[in-house]
Amino acid sequence: MRELNPLLHSQLRLAIISILMNVEKADFVYLREKTESTAGNLSVQLDKLSEAGYINIEKGFVGKKTRTVCNITDKGRAAFYEYVDALKDYLKL
Amino acid sequence: MEDRKLTEKESLELISQMIINTRRRIEIGDSNILLLWGLSTVVIGLAVYILVMTTKNPGFHGLWGLLGLVGLYNARIEKKRENNGSQSYTDRISKGIWNVIGVTAITSVACSFICQVLTGIAAVYGCMVFFALIIIGLGVAMQGIVIKERSMVIGGTFSVCCGMLLACLMIAYGSLYVAYTMPVLIVCYIVMMVIPGTILRSKAKKQK
Numbered sequence: 001m002r003e004l005n006p007l008l009h010s011q012l013r014l015a016i017i018s019i020l021m022n023v024e025k026a027d028f029v030y031l032r033e034k035t036e037s038t039a040g041n042l043s044v045q046l047d048k049l050s051e052a053g054y055i056n057i058e059k060g061f062v063g064k065k066t067r068t069v070c071n072i073t074d075k076g077r078a079a080f081y082e083y084v085d086a087l088k089d090y091l092k093l
Numbered sequence: 094m095e096d097r098k099l100t101e102k103e104s105l106e107l108i109s110q111m112i113i114n115t116r117r118r119i120e121i122g123d124s125n126i127l128l129l130w131g132l133s134t135v136v137i138g139l140a141v142y143i144l145v146m147t148t149k150n151p152g153f154h155g156l157w158g159l160l161g162l163v164g165l166y167n168a169r170i171e172k173k174r175e176n177n178g179s180q181s182y183t184d185r186i187s188k189g190i191w192n193v194i195g196v197t198a199i200t201s202v203a204c205s206f207i208c209q210v211l212t213g214i215a216a217v218y219g220c221m222v223f224f225a226l227i228i229i230g231l232g233v234a235m236q237g238i239v240i241k242e243r244s245m246v247i248g249g250t251f252s253v254c255c256g257m258l259l260a261c262l263m264i265a266y267g268s269l270y271v272a273y274t275m276p277v278l279i280v281c282y283i284v285m286m287v288i289p290g291t292i293l294r295s296k297a298k299k300q301k
Contacts, residue, residue, distance in 0.1 A: 004101070004104075009098060009099065009104065010096050010097065010098060010099070011094050011096065011097050011098075011099055011103075011107065012094045012096050013096070014099070014104060014107055014108065015094055015107055015111050018107065018108045018111035018112060019111050019114075019115050021112075022111070022112050022115045022116070022181070023115055023117075023179040023180065023181045023182075024179075024180050024181055024182050024184070024185055025179060025180045026115075026178065026179040026180075027178055027179070029178060030178030030179045033178075034111065034114055034115060035094045036094055037094045041094075041096065044096075045096060083104075084105075084108070087101050087104055087105055090101040091101050091102065091105065
């Protein structure tokens with residue numbers, strides 16, 4: 001059986017990737033609301049996913065407020081599909 | 094949520110839950126834009142029709158310029174919505190459709206203006222009626238396909254058909270009277286924008 005990707009086999013990181021699979025772009029506030037996580041924890045996990053090349057992070061401004069927008073990369077998408085396939089093997093679906 | 098390991102079953106459940114939570118829902122904002130454009134066009138159309146028919150002064154067609162203000166207000170709303178947290182694939186496609194429609198609509202006004210300047214024939218602005226029906230009708234129908242709203246597909250298609258009919262009649266008869274074209278325009282905008290906008294609004298309220 002295939003090993004589950006340890007980067008995705010974590011509650012918050014998997015939630016982030018699942019959200020970004022469904023929407024084209026999401027900002028930090030949106031991700032925090034949907035994952036019900038703290039800002040600090042979310043920020044750390046986003047950085048991990050970005051370092052792995054699974055997501056892109058763009059930092060910008062809306063007026064005077066900073067706005068961080070994330071989107072999934074092709075590598076992230078491929079990793080997610082592989083993870084789901086591996087899950088199906090484990091659960092024999 | 095935390096950075097904790099899940100069981101395989103929990104992973105699948107989490108993925109499903111996140112997809113359900115982030116599924117694009119119909120929002121009242123979607124219906125408001127349709128209603129804004131639909132009602133503005135109907136009100137201005139009625140005003141133009143009554144004023145031109147009673148005073149016989151075609152100058153009142155200038156009231157259509159007020160739609161430019163509606164456009165500016167719409168652009169402001171769209172800018173706010175862009176910063177609303179997320180953008181789905183549907184949002185991107187919708188934005189693309191309306192960008193193309195917007196450019197086409199502005200181009201049609203520019204073409205009519207240039208033709209009028211070159212030929213001195215003000216009646217060339219009569220083309221705007223079937224441009225409005227065909228171009229906007231196409232936009233509404235395509236938007237209806239994207240968001241799976243049948244009333245918009247039907248309304249948009251109806252408007253395109255009426256626009257094509259008016260275009261044929263204009264070519265056949267040389268010009269069309271406001272007495273005929275304006276009621277058609279008003280009915281089309283009610284059918285393709287006001288009615289679908291009202292339906293979408295009630296669907297959005299039910300979803301809440």
